[in-house]
Amino acid sequence: MRLRTTTRTTARRATRTTAVVAGVSSLALLTGCGAADMTKQASPFAGAQGAKTVTLSVQSWVGAQANVAVAQYLLEHKLGYRVDTVQIDEVPAWDALSQGRVDALMEDWGHPEEEQRYVKDKKTIVPGGDLGVTGHIGWYVPTYFVKQHPDVTDWKNLDKYADQMRTAESGGKGQLMDGSPSYVTNDKALVNNLDLDYQVVFAGSEAAQITQIKQFAKEKKPFLTYWYEPQWLFKKVPMTEVKLPEYKEGCDADPEKVACAYPHTPLQKYLNADFAKTGGEAAALLKKFKWTTEDQNEVSLMIAEQKLSPEEAAAKWADSHESTWKAWLS
Amino acid sequence: MATVTTAAPRIAVPGVLKHPVLRKLMLLALAAAILVPLANARWASGSWPAALTVDFTEPLTKASVWIIDNRDSHPLFLYFFGHISNAVVIAVRAVYLVLLAAGWAGVTAAGALVAWRVAGWRLAAGTGIAFLACGFLGMWIPTMQTLALMVVAVLASVAVGAVLGLAAGLSDRMDRILRPVLDTMQVLPAYAYLLPVVLVFGMGVPAAVLATVVYAAPPMARLTALGLRGADKEVLEAVESLGTTARQRLLTARIPLARKELLLGLNQTIMMALSMAVIASVIGAGGLGDRVYQALGSVDVGAALAAGIPIVLLAVVLDRVTAAAGEALSDEPQPGGRARWLYALVAAVAVAVAGRLAGRLDWPDAWALNIAEPVNRAVDWMTDHLYSGVPVIGGTADWAAHFTTWVLDPVRDTLQWLPWWSVLLIVAALAWLIGTWRTALTAVLAMAAIGVLGVWTPSLDTLSQVLAAVAVTLVLGFATGIAAARSDRVERMLRPVLDVFQTMPQFVYLIPVVALFGVGRAPAVAAAVVYALPAVVRITTQGLRQVDPAALESARSLGATPAQQLRQVQLPLARPALLLAVNQGVVLVLAVVIIGGLVGGGALGYEVVAGLAQGDLATGLVAGAAIVCLGLMLDRVTQPTERRAKKGA
Numbered sequence: 001m002r003l004r005t006t007t008r009t010t011a012r013r014a015t016r017t018t019a020v021v022a023g024v025s026s027l028a029l030l031t032g033c034g035a036a037d038m039t040k041q042a043s044p045f046a047g048a049q050g051a052k053t054v055t056l057s058v059q060s061w062v063g064a065q066a067n068v069a070v071a072q073y074l075l076e077h078k079l080g081y082r083v084d085t086v087q088i089d090e091v092p093a094w095d096a097l098s099q100g101r102v103d104a105l106m107e108d109w110g111h112p113e114e115e116q117r118y119v120k121d122k123k124t125i126v127p128g129g130d131l132g133v134t135g136h137i138g139w140y141v142p143t144y145f146v147k148q149h150p151d152v153t154d155w156k157n158l159d160k161y162a163d164q165m166r167t168a169e170s171g172g173k174g175q176l177m178d179g180s181p182s183y184v185t186n187d188k189a190l191v192n193n194l195d196l197d198y199q200v201v202f203a204g205s206e207a208a209q210i211t212q213i214k215q216f217a218k219e220k221k222p223f224l225t226y227w228y229e230p231q232w233l234f235k236k237v238p239m240t241e242v243k244l245p246e247y248k249e250g251c252d253a254d255p256e257k258v259a260c261a262y263p264h265t266p267l268q269k270y271l272n273a274d275f276a277k278t279g280g281e282a283a284a285l286l287k288k289f290k291w292t293t294e295d296q297n298e299v300s301l302m303i304a305e306q307k308l309s310p311e312e313a314a315a316k317w318a319d320s321h322e323s324t325w326k327a328w329l330s
Numbered sequence: 331m332a333t334v335t336t337a338a339p340r341i342a343v344p345g346v347l348k349h350p351v352l353r354k355l356m357l358l359a360l361a362a363a364i365l366v367p368l369a370n371a372r373w374a375s376g377s378w379p380a381a382l383t384v385d386f387t388e389p390l391t392k393a394s395v396w397i398i399d400n401r402d403s404h405p406l407f408l409y410f411f412g413h414i415s416n417a418v419v420i421a422v423r424a425v426y427l428v429l430l431a432a433g434w435a436g437v438t439a440a441g442a443l444v445a446w447r448v449a450g451w452r453l454a455a456g457t458g459i460a461f462l463a464c465g466f467l468g469m470w471i472p473t474m475q476t477l478a479l480m481v482v483a484v485l486a487s488v489a490v491g492a493v494l495g496l497a498a499g500l501s502d503r504m505d506r507i508l509r510p511v512l513d514t515m516q517v518l519p520a521y522a523y524l525l526p527v528v529l530v531f532g533m534g535v536p537a538a539v540l541a542t543v544v545y546a547a548p549p550m551a552r553l554t555a556l557g558l559r560g561a562d563k564e565v566l567e568a569v570e571s572l573g574t575t576a577r578q579r580l581l582t583a584r585i586p587l588a589r590k591e592l593l594l595g596l597n598q599t600i601m602m603a604l605s606m607a608v609i610a611s612v613i614g615a616g617g618l619g620d621r622v623y624q625a626l627g628s629v630d631v632g633a634a635l636a637a638g639i640p641i642v643l644l645a646v647v648l649d650r651v652t653a654a655a656g657e658a659l660s661d662e663p664q665p666g667g668r669a670r671w672l673y674a675l676v677a678a679v680a681v682a683v684a685g686r687l688a689g690r691l692d693w694p695d696a697w698a699l700n701i702a703e704p705v706n707r708a709v710d711w712m713t714d715h716l717y718s719g720v721p722v723i724g725g726t727a728d729w730a731a732h733f734t735t736w737v738l739d740p741v742r743d744t745l746q747w748l749p750w751w752s753v754l755l756i757v758a759a760l761a762w763l764i765g766t767w768r769t770a771l772t773a774v775l776a777m778a779a780i781g782v783l784g785v786w787t788p789s790l791d792t793l794s795q796v797l798a799a800v801a802v803t804l805v806l807g808f809a810t811g812i813a814a815a816r817s818d819r820v821e822r823m824l825r826p827v828l829d830v831f832q833t834m835p836q837f838v839y840l841i842p843v844v845a846l847f848g849v850g851r852a853p854a855v856a857a858a859v860v861y862a863l864p865a866v867v868r869i870t871t872q873g874l875r876q877v878d879p880a881a882l883e884s885a886r887s888l889g890a891t892p893a894q895q896l897r898q899v900q901l902p903l904a905r906p907a908l909l910l911a912v913n914q915g916v917v918l919v920l921a922v923v924i925i926g927g928l929v930g931g932g933a934l935g936y937e938v939v940a941g942l943a944q945g946d947l948a949t950g951l952v953a954g955a956a957i958v959c960l961g962l963m964l965d966r967v968t969q970p971t972e973r974r975a976k977k978g979a
Contacts, residue, residue, distance in 0.1 A: 044423035044535050045475055045616055057614075060627045086614040087624050088533055091945040095398070096533035096614060122402065168734035169850035169930065177849065181940030202936055203849045204928040207626045211841055212849040212930075215717060215727070304628040307706060 045084055054275075054282045055084045057093040057102040060180060060206050063230055066299035067106035067131065069310035071289055073318055074325055079281050089182035094270075098124040103275040104286050108268045109135055109184060119270075126276045128269030132290035137184065137228045137262035139176070143238035145222040152222075154243050155194060162197040164222045170199040177225040178202045179209040186258040187226055190244070193259040198224070213237055230293040232300035288328040295321065354762050362755050369751050378750045378786035385784060387948040394947035397529045407530075415536040418482065422535050426478035434465055434693045436682025437474070443674035445647070449654030457651065460643040467636045467701065469618060470693035476607050476617035477644070479535065483542040483603045488596060491547040495554025495595070499588075500580075505555060512548040513965075514958065520545050520609045521924045521938045522954020525947055528613050538606075538615030546602040553595030557588025593656040600652060601833075604645045608835035612942065622837050631709045631841045632702030638838040639701075645833035713845040730852035733798075738851050742794035746787060753790075754778060760967045773966040776959040785956045791933035792923055793960060795851055799858040799919045804912060807863050811870025811911075812896065821871060828864035836861055836925045844929050854926025854935070861925075862918035866911045873907020874900050906970075913968040920961045934960075 054075055058068045068085055075081040086102055094114040096102045105128075118125040141152050151157045162174030169175060176198045178187050187200050203209035209225070210233060216223045217237040227239060244261035251260040269286065276283050295317070302313035318325060401407050429437055438461040446454035464473040494512070497504040524541055531537040561584045569583040585592075611619030621637035718725030745753070754774050761773035780789045814821040839860055843853035877900050885899045901908070927935025934953045941950015 044419045044426060044478070058624060058627075060623075062628050065624070065627060084616065085620075085624070086534070086616055087611065087620055087627070088614045089943040091943065092528065092533055092613070095528070095945065098402075099532040101532060101534040101614065117398070124402070167848070167850070168731040168739075168852070171739075180943065181936060182943030201849065201930060202932060203844075203930045204926075204932075204936055204939060205626070205840070207629050207841055208844045208849050208853075208929045210629050211844040215713070215845065215848065218714070219718065304630075307628075307630060307632070307702060309633075 052080065052282070053082045053084060054104070054279070054286075055086060055102045057096060057105050058085050058087045059090055059093070059107065060087065060182070062232055062300040062304045063133075063296050064107045065303055065310055066296050066313070067289075069303065069314040070291075070299060070317060070325070071104075071106060071286060073311060073314035074285060074328070075282055077315075077318075078325075078329060079285065081282050089180075091182070094118055094125065097270060097272050098122065100272050100274060103272050103279065103282075104128065105270045106286075106289070107131055107133070108270055110265050110268070124273050125270050126273045128271040128276070128287050128289075130290060131267040131269055133230055133267050133293045133296055135228060135230070135265045135267050137226070139187075139224060139242040139244065140227040140239035141222065141224055141242060142217060142220075143240050144217075144220055146240045152242070153240055155196070155245070158224070158242065159197045161222065161224075165198070165224050167201070169201045173197050173199040174224065176200050177209060177212065177223065179226060180204065180206045183226075183228075184262075185226060186252060186255060186262070189256055189258045193257065194245070230296050230300075232297050232304050235297070235301055236305060285328050290328075291324060295324065351763055355759065358755070358759055358762065362751075366751050366755075370749075377746070378781035378784075382781060383784040384782055386952055390948040390951055391946075394529055394945070401530075401532075411530055414540075415531045418486075418536040418539045421482045422478050422539065425481045426474060429474045429478060432682045433685040434461075434470055435685030436678065438462060439681035440678040441647075443678050445651050447671055447674050448658060449651045453647075453650055453654060457647050460647045463643055464640040465693040466697060466699045467639060468693075468698045469621065469637055469640045472616075472618045472621050472637065473640045473644070476619065476641070479538065479542075479610075479615060479617055480600075480603055480607060480644075483539045483546065483606070484596075484600055486539065487543045487546040487599045487603060488550050490543055491550025491595065491599060492554050492592075494547065494551035496558070498551065498555035499558025499584075508551070508555075512551055513962070515544055515548045518544070518954070518958050520606060521612075521942060522951065522957060524609070524613050525942050525945075525950045525954075528942075529945075529947065533614040535615055537613050538610035541610060541613075542603050542606040545606050546599045549598035549602060550595040553591045553598065554588065557591030557595075558584050560591070561587040590656055593652060597649060597652040597656065600648045601645060604641065604648070604833070605835075608641065608837060619835065619837075622835050626837055626840060629841055630702065630706065631838070632705035634838045634841070635705050636701050638835050641835055642830055642833045646829055709842055709845065712842075716846060726846040727848050730847035730850065730856075733855070734850060734852050737798050738794060738855070741798060742791050745790040745794050750781060750786065757963060757967065761963075764968070764970050765966065769966045769969075773963045776963040776966070779959045780956050783952050783956055783959075785934065785937075785952060788933040788937065788953070789956045789960060792931075792935065792957070795855055795926060795931060795933070796858075796916070796919050796923065796960070796964070799855040799862070800912070800915050802855065803859050803862045803866055803915045803919065806859065807866030807911065807915065808870055808908070810863075810867045812874065814867065814871040815874035815900075816892075824867065828867060831860060832864040836922055840925065840929055849930035851926070851931050853929040854923075854931030857925050857929065858919040858922040861922045862915050865914045865918055869907055869911040869914060870904075873904035873911070876907070877903045909968070909970060913965065916964045916968050917961065920957065920964065923957060 056068045056071060058064055072083040072085065075083050086096070088096055088102070090105070090108060090111065091114065093102065093105050094111065097105055098118050119127065139155075146153055149161065152161055158174070165174035165176075166172070167175045174197060176187060176191060176196075178185055178200050179202070181202065181204070183206075190196075191198050191200055203212060213223070213225060213233065214237065224242070225239075227233075233239075245259055247261040247263050252258045252263070269289065271279070271283060271286060276287070279286075299313050299317045302308045302316060303310050306313075308316070432440065438458055441461050442454045442458035445457040461473075464470060494508055498508045499505075520541060523544060524537070527537045527541045527544075531540060565587065566579065566583060569579055574582070607615070607617065608619035608622060611617070611623045614620070618637050618641050622634045622641075625631075625633035625637060716726050718727045748756075754777055757777045758770045758774045762770035780786060810824070814824050836857060839857055843856045843860075847853040847856055881899055881903060882895060885895050890898065923931070923933075923935040924938055925935070927933075927937070927939040934957050937949050937953035938957070941947065941953065
């Protein structure tokens with residue numbers, strides 16, 4: 001009797017052990033035994049049904065959507081890839097690039113810290129060359145207001161108009177509207193160091209900022225906003241840049257002491273290092289992808305204002321600019 | 331604060347000191363008389379004294395840099411987190427591939443047949459239509475991605491929740507340990523822990539699934555524990571007398587007896603997971619949430635709605651089907667039930683194969699409805715005509731400006747003007763009046779923690795927005811709830827509206843609120859009200875309807891007018907439900923603080939969003955922790971103690 005019980009327990013323990021071993025080993029098999037490669041973490045939706053896929057990151061502004069829409073259109077219709085897009089802000093996108101969750105970042109506005117870390121130290125990301133578009137951040141007022149008060153375009157005169165720029169949110173001062181927290185901005189320091197009678201109000205997202213600008217424009221109200229080029233909204237709401245103290249190399253080095261304008265930045269592309277090597281035609285296309293500010297705005301405007309889907313907008317652009325993109329395919 | 335009036339019972343007790351409320355207040359006044367001069371002498375400042383803050387920026391920044399530097403090489407990541415991450419990716423991918431292989435016809439058929447078996451014909455038809463609608467909206471692939479993510483996230487949440495619930499249900503000690511943990515998991519705004527999860531697991535699906543588990547597992551755990559504890563004593567004794575072992579008792583009696591709670595837990599978990607599916611889009615989870623988020627980038631409400639509707643449909647279908655499954659449990663099992671499941675399975679496979687053979691695996695592009703354009707036109711019309719210059723009542727922008735100047739500004743300024751110790755005193759008094767000295771202590775400590783974290787001023791700004799939003803929600807919610815309780819027709823008409831508001835991803839109404847109210851705190855409050863209103867209306871209606879009909883009848887026979895009945899019978903008797911509505915209103919409003927950050931609400935919401943966007947762990951996590959503390963404090967101040975023990979999910 002006693003013997004039987006023992007054998008039974010042993011047997012049971014044995015089955016349990018086998019189960020555990022089987023479980024662990026199948027997990028290990030599934031996940032590829034031993035160490036997990038943290039730099040090869042593709043999206044689970046990539047490459048479904050045996051298709052060649054590319055995953056592109058999209059940032060929240062429409063210009064970035066335009067880059068990706070055109071790249072996606074060409075990859076899908078000319079090279080037979082399937083393209084997945086994922087919306088991420090720039091800084092997290094660097095992270096995702098490094099891990100292989102996305103293959104390319106089409107429009108970067110300059111992140112020296114990340115560049116040092118991932119491109120120079122870790123070598124998990126490689127530069128993909130110029131996008132061909134130059135970005136510039138600045139303060140803008142609507143052109144209809146400039147026509148009435150031409151001197152508003154110099155920062156020294158801004159205080160004169162603070163009253164007219166006041167809103168319920170700006171607490172007695174003029175409102176300087178900033179956008180998404182993911183954007184590069186020194187505006188709080190600028191207002192402070194230039195001693196302006198303005199309050200920075202963060203719209204919190206570009207969508208909110210655009211919506212508000214359009215509402216102001218509909219009523220022809222004056223406003224002062226952080227904004228940037230290239231941007232499709234200029235075609236709908238013409239805006240004029242306010243002159244800030246001139247930008248000089250290094251004048252924005254100390255975030256607390258900034259008292260100068262923003263630089264002009266040639267926008268860059270970045271690719272996952274692995275993808276750049278093994279990505280074949282897709283990687284080659286993305287590296288050669290280079291167009292002009294006008295091209296980008298044309299597509300952006302179709303997406304944002306005519307409400308075409310990014311794919312339709314890209315197709316329309318591609319039809320009329322064959323010579324531009326033919327060069328990227330060769 | 332609305333709770334003050336409801337919290338103080340209006341019973342006249344002779345002898346001033348015998349009155350419990352007064353006694354508590356006297357004690358508190360005594361403590362204050364001793365402590366305040368001391369505190370004031372040492373740290374005389376209106377705002378939280380700098381000497382009492384701890385700066386977490388450096389350690390948090392160091393931690394995040396360490397993670398990023400070691401993520402690709404440290405054994406902890408290579409052998410532990412990496413495998414978890416890979417397992418999630420593989421699981422999601424497997425489900426996704428199965429869904430794709432079944433094709434749209436197969437998935438629709440399978441969904442409808444499952445609904446038919448557990449919930450009957452009507453829900454089966456509804457399910458089928460819902461899936462087809464996702465296709466017609468041009469969202470088939472994103473819907474399948476979300477579905478794959480959901481399946482894995484829900485399974486993981488249920489597993490985690492069931493284990494925690496089992497522990498809490500079987501051991502009192504575990505219950506005591508787990509309760510604050512579950513509380514924190516639930517009040518923690520999802521945004522606050524997205525960042526650490528992303529740091530560890532990287533952008534995308536694994537981080538999204540794990541964040542969802544944190545958010546969606548607590549209701550499962552709570553309901554599992556509740557079910558196990560609530561099992562009929564007599565049945566258990568009977569089973570015990572049969573000489574069963576503890577494990578047999580658990581498997582054959584306690585768990586089957588708790589089936590109803592378990593299914594309710596599943597239902598709640600699914601709902602929470604779905605609401606997370608959208609938030610997770612911010613960290614690149616893909617699927618429907620990502621479509622909503624991308625549409626917002628081009629300020630396209632129509633396209634956002636086209637991606638939002640499938641989420642609502644999925645939520646409504648899953649809610650109704652799992653709820654029906656819970657009700658069906660009490661019925662006798664039908665004869666031949668198993669055979670019918672088999673038929674259903676065969677039929678689903680047949681449809682899938684037929685779709686495959688017909689070469690119709692992908693949703694045909696031609697079958698698409700474009701709802702974006704008419705929706706955008708409607709939104710444009712609305713904002714054109716309502717934003718400003720409406721005769722007599724003024725435009726929405728004017729309202730927003732007045733609301734900001736007359737309500738939000740004074741509340742914020744008062745809160746920020748109050749000396750820091752007086753804020754603590756007020757919190758202590760409110761929490762003590764409604765609860766015990768323990769709740770008061772928790773509330774005060776939570777509030778003090780905000781000061782220690784160094785975010786006192788922005789937190790009071792957020793608090794002022796929350797209070798304003800809760801007040802508006804309660805006024806609207808109680809009024810609507812009373813109307814719905816008095817008329818079945820109103821309630822029937824409200825139901826689908828509430829469903830939509832409750833499940834529609836909050837991102838969708840980001841643009842309309844800005845278009846109507848401009849950028850600032852006013853649209854943030856509006857978004858919060860829209861989100862919290864349905865729950866308040868539902869709880870109010872239910873509470874009023876459950877008032878003892880006999881009490882109402884006797885009031886009527888005494889010749890009370892409907893208004894008198896409402897004021898003197900229904901509302902007092904429904905007080906517990908109304909208090910619960912207040913509590914839920916607070917919790918839900920707080921959940922949308924982040925969305926407020928996206929439309930110009932500033933304060934803590936903005937800092938959390940900024941932390942995530944800039945990969946800045948210090949800013950994001952500290953602001954997130956402050957939101958948790960606010961939530962904890964507000965929960966304690968609005969929730970009577972006796973109910974906490976019974977709180978389900």
